[in-house]
Amino acid sequence: MRLVILNDPNEVAEWAARYVKKRIQDFQPGPEKYFVLGLPTGSTPYGMYQKLIEFYRAGKISFKYVKTFNMDEYVNLPRDHPESYHYYMFNNFFKHIDIDPKNAHVLDGNAPDLIQECNKYEKEIADAGGVDLFIGGIGPDGHIAFNEPGSSLLSRTRVKTLAQDTLQANARFFGNDIGKVPKQALTVGVGTVMDAREVMILITGSHKAFALYKAIEEGINHMWTVSAFQQHPQTFIICDEDSTMELRVKTVKYFKALSDVHQKLIEESSSVDQFRTLH
Helix, strand or coil: CEEEEECCHHHHHHHHHHHHHHHHHHHCCECCECEEEEECCCHHHHHHHHHHHHHHHCCCCCCCCEEEEECEEECCCCCCCCCCHHHHHHHHCHHHCCCCHHHEECCCCCCCCHHHHHHHHHHHHHHCCCCCEEEEEECCCCCECCECCCCCCCCCCEEEECCHHHHHHHHHHHCCCHHHCCCEEEECCHHHHHCCCEEEEEECCHHHHHHHHHHHHCCCECCEHHHHHHHCCCEEEEEEHHHHCCCCHHHHHHHHCCHHHHHHCCCCCCCCCHHHHCC
16 A cells, blocks of 8 residues: 655645546557546545546546446435535536546436446446546545445445434535435445555545544554555555644655655656556
8 A cells, every 4th residue: 555645635636636647648548448437526536626627628638438437326315416426426527528428427326226226336347347546535434435334345336324423424515404414325345446456545634634544554444444455456545744643753754755756656757557666
């Protein structure tokens, strides 16, 4: 696991967007070879999406031959509801780029058979050739997607009943009325994300500091699902200074000393296998 420590959330957004741009460019996607991205929602990746839109408008990147699979969606929330993840992705990203709508996959929380919808999603990912780069964020309790504490680290896409802590945390998006927060969601599993060729996790803010500590400095624990990615051969975490507050000084110094190496990962001239050769 590689840790890239940057100054603030804006730098995290810039670095992440440049890495996505570079991976797509190096892949050279086309009609017979699509690049497959796994995508999150939320406040942390919002800046990355804005940067990617800037790159697209500047002619530096195209999503014409990119397929995307989002991490999760609420159950029984209308697609046009401002808090649905369909709404988030369309308004904050998809409508601003040249992706073909049929290549932008988001779980259907209103499907008549939710289990079938989850199984179909797994098949669609497999049929696309698997995810090349899965991007995720985490909650303060270390959950990734809706894989909350206690989730199996081998889990696949499924229906998940949300914990009380999650309902309370998300109430702010529903007028601070916990009764309006959907009680269930569809989510990719930890195992689904682990299958990706690369995983990039974005972490910002002091409220995520303890989760980052659990992910980096302690062992693998299903109560902190982000810790599972210690076992992924090509995972890296992009974080800001505030989120490192719980890490040991020597841990921070070690990864900061690699900043020049990390910068090479997003340089235009670096090779397609730059990340692999650095491991």
